[in-house]
Amino acid sequence: MLSQRQTPTASMKIATYNINGINGRLPRLLEWLHESEPDVVCLQELKTSDATFPAEALREAGYHAAWRGQRAYNGVAILARHAEPVVTRRGLPGDVADPESRYLEAAVEGVLIACLYLPNGNPQPGPKFDYKLAWFERLITHAQGLLDSGAPVVLAGDFNVVPTDADIYATRSWLDDALLQPESRAAFARLLEQGWTDAVRRLHPTAPIYTYWDYKRNRWQRDAGLRIDHLLLSPSLAQRLKRAEVEKAVRGREGASDHAPVWIELR
């Protein structure tokens, strides 16, 4: 008789969380890992160099980690509970001169996990917005290759795109923001059209769902949020999608990141 762990149909919980500074929020991160018990976690905005990544504390909490840090800004990591993530890529192809730590890819228990932190792009127009759109093109090119490989893949992370008006509260405040520009939305739509499934929207087609609430202007208290953290599934994984949730309560805690964790469960 097979054990639960060896059964290929065993469920798998995969989360993405923009932690907004991993060292400053380490106690909150460990607390969340303990209560939520995700099998795989994609973290963004580590805001720490490779040398100061808290690998030891995470290991003690039961998580193996792969990371690509950067001093003060950006930085991404993949955590895994039962196995060491096997890193397949430490950057997005297409620009070897890109110095920003925004992409990390690893295989975990038969699933290819792509952890990404897409550039914010503000102010727009301007060089930062150009960088965002160029990064998006590189992602679209690479994502097509991942689909063509036929591997089970999750693209998880902070995409810095509000896909539609249903993914933001009723407001005009963000109309000039890079997160809502037609170019940003068109790029995200083109990515989906390759054959990816937006997991949260597949299971919650119409509900207002947000993953980020600005610290300013009482936006958390007003539930004035944006949905910008996404998990996109390749076709074989989309068939295994069982649940998809935003852990909204985590955002309301003392000293929380301005993002909430988002997770999916695969059967």
Added chain:
DNA sequence: ATGCCAAGCATCGCTTGA
């Protein structure tokens, strides 16, 4: 048009984020 919050890095202000 401006400040509003928060973190990091470096001082008591600047940069960046979204």
